[in-house]
């Protein structure tokens with residue numbers, strides 16, 4: 001390229017001869033010049049240079065010794081170093097040129113790198129500024145939560161106005177997780193916890209159904225810490241409340257309780273703090289003190305204390321009532337298994353606090369109960385938490401199936417003492433070092449079982465066992481993770497109850513056993529106890545179906561039960577790796593082999609039993625289930641209690657019920673006594689027989705009578721006619737096959753036994769502390785000192801009269817290998833009844849006469865009882881190693897009384 005080329009288009013457009021002359025006269029090789037600053041010229045090119053300028057420029061360039069090449073001198077760079085053409089040694093040029101080009105290239109590279117770095121830095125500054133603002137806002141809110149920190153509830157991603165609370169990103173995500181780790185020491189959400197927290201942060205009405213131990217508490221406690229104002233938590237039991245408060249206070253959260261058991265001074269102080277919060281509306285701390293973040297109370301407190309409700313109203317008016325949480329919310333429904341009259345009065349909450357979000361929590365909430373709950377609490381219909389519109393009640397449910405719980409139903413000896421032996425042997429064999437709960441039906445039973453276990457354990461215990469014998473009210477919300485087994489000494493009144501009670505095992509996620517001891521006679525006992533309950537019979541039947549079933553997976557039975565009206569809950573039994581209808585593979589029925597039970601055609605035996613009952617009925621005798629079994633195997637004579645009026649223990653004299661078996665049904669029933677009882681329960685479930693209740697001043701007795709389907713069999717006068725019955729009319733029933741009689745040691749393997757040995761599973765070995773009562777010295781929690789509150793009441797029957805809170809009495813027994821020692825906490829009950837069995841909770845009044853009467857007033861010793869072969873005493877330690885028993889007596893009442 002030549003200089004001409006460079007400046008040609010404009011500057012050399014001139015045909016001025018003088019200019020041409022100048023060019024000619026110069027000795028300078030323009031090639032040199034162009035090679036020096038070619039680019040500079042190019043870059044200057046847009047500027048139009050006049051001919052004169054060019055001339056002058058060129059002349060000056062070559063006349064002045066100190067001058068620079070004009071176009072190059074105006075800008076930095078290698079060109080500027082070329083200062084004196086005259087001193088320039090052309091011979092050095094190639095070297096210089098190379099160096100120059102290298103310099104240019106290096107500087108260009110440096111420039112590009114700097115430009116890149118600049119861009120990066122600018123981006124970084126932007127993001128840091130953004131993050132800083134965000135973090136500042138969040139942390140300001142977080143730090144302020146003790147006073148008024150607010151995190152505005154806003155979803156960042158909304159789809160058609162619908163929100164996926166489980167998966168969307170929310171602006172509080174970071175602070176939610178930070179706080180969870182910092183305060184609650186929990187690393188990650190589990191089940192549906194994250195979604196529930198998000199909807200809570202978004203100020204929604206929520207219903208959450210999560211299994212026992214699933215982690216429901218976190219879903220309201222965490223948002224409570226992060227939102228301004230106080231979260232009110234209504235919880236059924238004082239022990240549960242105290243437990244929660246203790247944990248929250250340990251974590252540094254401002255949590256208090258207001259129940260009848262709260263000392264007067266403490267109540268005044270809490271009321272003052274709440275009043276102060278109410279006077280400091282909006283943001284900012286009340287009187288410089290820390291705001292209360294969680295306030296726990298019982299439903300009775302809401303129902304009874306006008307002062308308390310009016311304080312809540314003040315808080316709400318001042319925008320300081322963040323949300324209302326109702327724990328164990330199924331208690332609001334009469335259709336649920338734990339109905340509490342005072343829970344139903346909670347319908348006032350929506351009316352009194354229309355703008356305060358309500359959250360209802362439960363571990364078992366079948367569809368019908370859910371609908372009832374929504375109605376009672378005045379909540380809108382549910383919308384799924386993963387696709388929620390702006391108005392509905394956000395509904396979250398977590399899988400109800402807990403793979404770490406291993407269910408089994410064991411045959412229960414008909415003789416009481418044998419049952420205790422069974423239980424002790426089972427505990428020793430499976431959980432000698434573990435903690436467990438034994439659930440009983442009544443206070444009397446807990447006392448009996450506790451005493452028997454203590455006595456027997458004194459001679460048989462090898463390890464260090466911590467066993468609590470209790471009625472079902474005990475344990476609601478117990479935060480004890482390492483309960484390795486739950487034994488039901490008697491079955492529950494419903495499958496809902498059984499699921500919840502047994503679910504108190506294995507809350508830490510480790511393998512745990514849920515064992516129910518069942519004998520058919522218990523059906524009569526439970527039947528009399530539940531006869532007054534709404535749907536009591538239907539629920540009990542479901543429990544009985546479960547207990548009698550020897551083939552279907554326990555998980556599938558639960559799933560079917562909880563979803564019998566809609567598929568909603570069925571999905572709750574699916575897990576990520578198994579569908580709801582996939583067998584669990586580890587319950588007693590899944591592991592039972594075909595040799596361990598027999599499915600028998602018992603049409604003949606059923607006909608015989610129905611004929612016996614018919615005959616007894618016709619002769620005016622009333623017979624219990626146990627008596628029918630006795631009659632069917634006897635020479636046909638037995639004593640049966642009657643329902644006739646008159647003097648006597650049962651309101652009528654006992655009568656001899658005599659049945660000529662040969663004449664009535666062709667002879668004895670060829671089944672064992674316990675098999676007959678099982679068949680009678682089976683006939684009850686199929687409506688061939690039914691219970692008829694007779695109430696005395698002492699008890700209610702269930703007598704067995706013919707049911708609506710009975711004529712299908714009783715119309716045949718001879719067993720020969722039965723031959724002609726079609727298959728569909730025949731009756732089949734499953735019975736356990738008794739293993740060989742002389743068994744010693746534990747059954748070998750689960751396949752042929754009635755127990756699923758847990759030795760094959762990992763076992764938690766942690767030693768538990770004894771479970772202690774709510775607060776020493778606490779007796780009862782009556783809020784009688786409070787004025788009656790004028791609650792809005794538009795529900796017929798609600799708020800009228802004093803609903804009887806489920807009274808609870810239970811006994812706590814801790815068995816260990818340590819020195820015998822009896823400790824009693826000071827309570828009025830202990831003072832009255834020193835060293836007497838402990839009373840904590842019971843929902844059953846039992847004077848001890850009921851069962852005797854239900855069994856016909858006699859003890860049911862049966863030589864053929866099934867207990868012996870089930871749990872052989874294989875671990876009896878030598879006398880020198882016999883451990884001693886420590887009994888810890890706790891006295892307390894756990895439920896606020898209306």
Ligand SMILES: Nc1ncnc2c1ncn2[C@@H]1O[C@H](COP(=O)(O)OP(=O)(O)OP(=O)(O)O)[C@@H](O)[C@H]1O
Pocket residue numbers: 186187188189190193210211212213214215216217218363476477478479481507
């Ligand atoms: N995400 C989590 N990760 C680990 N542990 C958790 C998590 N969430 C809760 N927990 C722990 O699980 C235990 C049970 O939690 P929580 O008491 O809230 O259960 P729950 O659902 O209320 O049970 P219940 O119905 O019996 O009252 C507690 O010890 C709690 O700290």
